[in-house]
Amino acid sequence: MVEQYKDRKKQNSLELRDQQINALNNWVRLLQKALTVEAENGFKNIHGRAEHFNSFLSREIKEFKSPLLSNEIDKKLTLFAKSFDDYPTSDLPIKRRLIIDARQLLYRLSKEYQIKDIPSPPKLRMSDSQSTANDIRQHLRIDSPLGEVKGVGTKMCECFAALNLFVIKDLLFHYPRDYVDYSSLKRIFSLVPGETTTIIATIRRSNSYTSPRNQNLSILELHLEDMTGRIKISKFFIGRRFSKRSFLKKQESLYPKGTIVAVSGLVKGNSYGKSFNDPLIEVLEHKQALLKSQTIGRILPIYQLTDGLKADRLRQIVHSVIPLALDLEDPLPVNTRESLSLLDKGEAIKQIHRPRNQEYLKKAKRRLVFDEFLFLQLGLLKRRLELGKCKAPSLFINKEREGFTEQFLKLLPFALTNSQQQVLTQIESDIAMSKPMSRLVQGDVGCGKTVVAIAALLRAVESGWQGAFMAPTEVLAQQHYLTLCKWLPQLHVTVELLTGSTAAKERKRIFADLSNGNLKIIVGTHALIEESVSFRRLGLVVVDEQHRFGVNQRNLLLNKGLHPHLLTMTATPIPRTLALSIHGDLDVSQINELPPGRTPIETQLMPSSERYQAYEAIKEQLDIGSQAYVVLPLVDESEKLELRSAIDVYHELSSEILSEYKVGLLHGRMHSSEKKGIINKFVNKEIEVLVSTTVVEVGVDVPEATMMVIDHADRFGLAQLHQLRGRVGRGTKDSKCILIDTAKSLASKNRLEVLVNSHDGFEISEIDLRLRGPGQVLGTRQSGLPDFALANLVNDETILESAREEAEKILKSDPDLIQNKLLKIMLDDYWNRLVTKTQLN
Structure with a gap:
């Protein structure tokens, strides 16, 4: 333990010194740049954004402190600072000499304190297991049932069926939902806590023990080093059977001193330094040995799973059938792919499951996203063409006489x-x-x-x-x-x-x-x-x-x-x-214009602790003859969500806080005649305060309503809040909307501040789209959004535009897709699957 502590202390000391050297070099570069600009401008004491050159130099020298600087250097810098104070009144030769001397001193400092370049890490030699590819393509086809794949039994077929996967083609189109990137190869010194990465290092020693606090937890520690530093790895074993000394000794023997290992995992950081917890490890015969692991040093796909199907097993099965992706026919001709810089379809499928690197993954995603958008746009544009062939009533307008x-x-x-x-x-x-x-x-x-x-x-x-x-x-x-x-x-x-x-x-x-x-x-x-x-x-x-x-x-x-x-x-x-x-x-x-006379609605954000102030603001509006809304997300109290409900707030306001005013309640569970009656009463001012759920989001138009309080505003989307806010300000009076934020988080506050600062529905909807996604923005299952596998309407706008242009080009030359038979088959298949999942507008 003493040796381990010394290692960590030494490592931390080295890292601290390097940080100090970095800070010094950054400061030197900043001053050198200022001195160069001043010399190039004829020593005129130029004025920067905030101050003159001499003031900037003097201040920077006085304020900069570093333990690396000796007393002698400190004294010299102090003299330079004083000289630069007098710089504006000095003669030109003195100015020139001062700048030359300052640049020479800074140059000596930068040469004396330099971080040595970290050597690049050794290359990993990956095994691609291509030897079995031809064998698989001889025995299986793209439409073969998954039960014919080696290692897939009846139970696993049931698991795949739960994910709607039945044949190999289904599995190839079951894209990863995310990735863990172990492809970044680094030296120990360069590791950054929070990053996933891979290192190649040598084992200095190993030890194992059972946790004194938990007898079910045993730990194997490996201490590694390379030419830039040292790091500790911990492997955890949970269960009493792993606490036996014989088992732990056997684990230690797998990693003898001097062995070279490849390690992939998440870098952790704490007061003792950097470490890996439960990473992937493979022992190498030598640094250039072929890596057997199919996960270490790679970009690891993460798939949607179901009960009984483990991540590693699914990756193995997908990996075994990837060669069959090359048998997929490409609906786009070579010249189209080349003009749009798109990968071949089969190669894109291969790279989406087993990317060679981030660049190939990006290319694969772009191709497959393009396909999704292309099929969508082809379908929509075909529908438009077919509609254009129909004969509609011509609603002729007689301009010679005044019509309705x-x-x-x-x-x-x-x-x-x-x-x-x-x-x-x-x-x-x-x-x-x-x-x-x-x-x-x-x-x-x-x-x-x-x-x-x-x-x-x-x-x-x-x-x-x-x-x-x-x-x-x-x-x-x-x-x-x-x-x-x-x-x-x-x-x-x-x-x-x-x-x-x-x-x-x-x-x-x-x-x-x-x-x-x-x-x-x-x-x-x-x-x-x-x-x-x-x-x-x-x-x-x-x-x-x-x-x-x-x-x-x-x-x-x-x-x-x-x-x-x-x-x-x-x-x-x-x-x-x-x-x-x-x-x-x-x-x-x-x-995109509002009618004249409409004044912007003042919007204010309040924490839940100031809710009483919102009610006081309502009273002020009621006392001058206006009306108000109080909107809540729930009709009734919920056991799962600690939210105030419309019914509870109605009772609270009508019997206590606003008892002297006429308060009404409106929510979706009411019978339509009840709702109609309540709204009519509100319109006729028989109700002054309407406590409601989002039933009032659209359709309620009461010009005298000038105040709205939205409680638990953090539970609504921005576009929906903007819609609700639009229920006030429909007359000529000044109107106000108070958003009560109960989330108590900076993210929630920043999100709601968007409404406080903007009344532009398009801007608000754009931000809401980026924050919550299109399905939630439109707020309904029948929104018409297709269930994209990869495409993202927020991030893939340029690909969508490109796909639409290509769809228009294809239909212009071949409106019935007679010359694009494969494209037509795939398009029909896409829309058939889409119709069963969603109703497309």
Whole structure:
């Protein structure tokens, strides 16, 4: 132990000295650079960013301290500092001499204190086990059942079946979910705690013992060295049977003194120095010996597992069938691969499972991500081409007379913004054509998408057709219906609401009016896609918050007409990457202006300890005649989550804190008639404070509501918080939103600060996308996102753009993929698998 302690002390001392030398050399380089710049500028005492040259030199010399500097050097530096204080008033020859002397002294210091270059580590000779490759390819095919692979029995086949892996091809397309990189080969001195790496070193000694604190734990320690330093390795054995002295002695004998070993693992660091705990170890006959291990010194794949399937065993099986990847046909021709700098498909599969190095892994990922995006874009663009061949109703607009749309726009108490007018013009141009429009309108909360949708619906009506307006919730459908009822009766255009709670008698009347054409516009929820709903002449379908509907639901409504035009809308702004992925078959428009008079909502972040201040702020708003929301993530108390619930907070506010005010409760478990009643009371100011869950996220429009408190804001995504915040500030009064952060972490605080500093929905959505991923941003299983194996919509934007360009090029020359038969087969297979997993918008 004494010798071990001395070794560690010596190692720590050497490392400390090297740190001091590094600091000294960095300081010398900084001063030398300043002296050079001053000399090049004619000794004019140039002014830097914050101070003059002489002030900078004098301060740096006075402040720098190093135990490496002798008393004599210290005295010289002190004299230089004083000389530089007098530098501005000195003559030119004195300035020149001073700079030359200073540079000479610094040069001597840099030469005296240098870290010796660390010799590069020896190379590892890897075994690729190619001898069995030909044998495997003779006996197995890419579509052979996994049960035919050597070492795979019935039980393992059941494990593979649990992962939907049945044939060898399935296994090859079961990509690693992560990697451990042992490919970085280093000398002991260069090891950095927290990194995974590999070293080749010599054993100085070994010893073993059973832990005095835990008789079930035995430890083998190996002390290694190379020409740059020393390090300790610990191997752990858990179990009483391993505590026998005979076992431990046998372990020691496996690693005799002077043996060369290759070691891969995670470098640990503590007060005693650096070490490896339970690394991978292989004894080498000599430094140039062939390495037998298939893991040491390599990039190790980490796979998704299931019960009964161990990581090492799965790696062995995948490794054994990798040669069959070369039998995979490549759907892309050689010239395409070369122009896009893509690996061959088989080589990419091989490198994704067994990468030669990080560069090859990067190339393999790029090729396979490209394929995923290519199949997605081909499918979306083909759908778009097929839709373009269909004949749609041409909603002709007679510009010579004032139609419903012009009358509606005149009724509005405001003019359309330039952005609204531009999008409406795009829509009118689309619906005048005889091919179906498919357009997505994106816009921030409160930008006026609904007004544009109403104008488009009125164009359909004045052309002699009917319109349907579908929303995902009854609350939102009710809100759209009330908005339409404000204007359409004045134009003598009929409008009705159809939801799951519509009475049977009403439904019967609505169905009859729709089918005979008397009803021009219908607003509703999923009830619109019921079989009993029949239109006489459906010309335009508007779908709000469209990402909440699956493609089948959307198509069921479209199929009630003869290829009607489709206008979809979302208030969750989607970055271009995401829009291309899930809306690649749609034209995308953006309303990027807010109507005049809308003031930005002041947003404030509070810790949970200051919750009472938020309630005081609510009281201030209520006392001047405004209304407020209090939003919570849960309806009721949860045993698993320590969160305040809407019901608990409602009782607390109504009976104690805000007992003198009218407080209401709204949540998703309520019957639709109850929800409707509560919202109406809030609209009519019979309720002053509405305690709610995210039911109010969309569709509730109360201009007098100027205050919102979102409790447990850390439990919501940024895009969702932005949506919620948009429920206030809908009038002309100043509005405020308070976010209560209960997470008590810096990461949570920094995330929520994004909302405090930004009101740009696209910026917020982009940040949210990077933090949480697209599935959570869209917040629904029916978001339309495919289940990518490797592709990442955040990081792979350039590959997506490239794949879309290639898809357009392919379909332009071969729209039915007749000349690309293999690509067509793989595309059909991709979309068949996709449809079974998700509903793609």
